[in-house]
Amino acid sequence: xxxxxxxxxxxxxxxxxxxxxxxxxxxxxxxxxxxxxxxxxxxxxxxxxxxxxxxxxxxxxxxxxxxxxxxxxxxxxxxxxxxxxxxxxxxxxxxxxxxxxxxxxxxxxxxxxxxxxxxxxxxxxxxxxxxxxxxxxxxxxxxxxxxxxxxxxxxxxxxxxxxxxxxxxxxxxxxxxxxxxxxxxxxxxxxxxxxxxxxxxxxxxxxxxxxxxxxxxxxxxxxxxxxxxxxxxxxxxxxxxxxxxxxxxxxxxxxxxxxxxxxxxxxxxxxxx
Numbered sequence: 001x002x003x004x005x006x007x008x009x010x011x012x013x014x015x016x017x018x019x020x021x022x023x024x025x026x027x028x029x030x031x032x033x034x035x036x037x038x039x040x041x042x043x044x045x046x047x048x049x050x051x052x053x054x055x056x057x058x059x060x061x062x063x064x065x066x067x068x069x070x071x072x073x074x075x076x077x078x079x080x081x082x083x084x085x086x087x088x089x090x091x092x093x094x095x096x097x098x099x100x101x102x103x104x105x106x107x108x109x110x111x112x113x114x115x116x117x118x119x120x121x122x123x124x125x126x127x128x129x130x131x132x133x134x135x136x137x138x139x140x141x142x143x144x145x146x147x148x149x150x151x152x153x154x155x156x157x158x159x160x161x162x163x164x165x166x167x168x169x170x171x172x173x174x175x176x177x178x179x180x181x182x183x184x185x186x187x188x189x190x191x192x193x194x195x196x197x198x199x200x201x202x203x204x205x206x207x208x209x210x211x212x213x214x215x216x217x218x219x220x221x222x223x224x225x226x227x228x229x230x231x232x233x234x235x236x237x238x239x240x241x242x243x244x245x246x247x248x249x250x251x252x253x254x255x256x257x258x259x260x261x262x263x264x265x266x267x268x269x270x271x272x273x
Contacts, residue, residue, distance in 0.1 A: 033062035146187040157181035168205035176234030216254035227257030
């Protein structure tokens with residue numbers, strides 16, 4: 001048995017779909033290889049998992065190899081089901097590789113586009129990609145620190161704030177720069193907190209219009225200023241790498257309060273150097 005057959009979680013799921021049991025049954029999964037298949041089969045057949053073989057209708061294992069495990073459980077006189085009979089190849093289950101279902105999904109994606117996930121350069125790609133997604137989609141938490149405005153009631157504007165996001169339609173990046181302004185009422189906010197607010201909303205699966213609205217509405221709600229203005233200009237790789245394949249900048253604006261009501265205030269923001 002020199003050849004090895006590496007199974008994915010999707011392989012296990014498809015195999016479990018072929019298992020026929022009566023609905024509303026009681027299922028026991030043999031530790032540890034039978035636990036995941038038993039859970040999937042129970043879910044597919046509106047059945048429940050039980051803690052002991054005595055109370056089960058079906059006993060589930062991942063495979064029959066030497067047959068000794070089946071012999072141990074035959075004494076319970078329950079229907080014994082193994083996903084795989086005595087194999088001709090050495091079967092490697094995904095849980096034996098310490099791969100998570102998410103990593104397995106990325107492996108299958110690489111296979112779907114014709115790549116070999118085992119080749120040098122791709123072996124650790126699933127783990128690296130998941131680490132990147134976890135880091136990017138979980139920006140650090142922060143407190144919106146505010147201070148008394150100290151008799152300052154003119155426009156406060158922070159420009160050229162870099163931001164990065166992921167298009168929710170294609171999972172491709174879009175990125176650019178933002179300008180955020182407000183006119184204080186009672187409080188001002190620490191300047192570093194404006195980029196933090198932008199980061200909080202941009203580091204998600206998003207679209208540019210929604211980020212623009214969310215940043216402005218968050219600041220209006222939490223600062224209660226006389227007005228808020230947000231402008232984002234970005235390049236979208238979902239347009240540059242696919243579809244029309246043209247480079248372009250997209251600008252979105254959100255104006256609240258005096259920025260929307262007062263044309264001079266609005267013009268000062270939009271034309272700020």
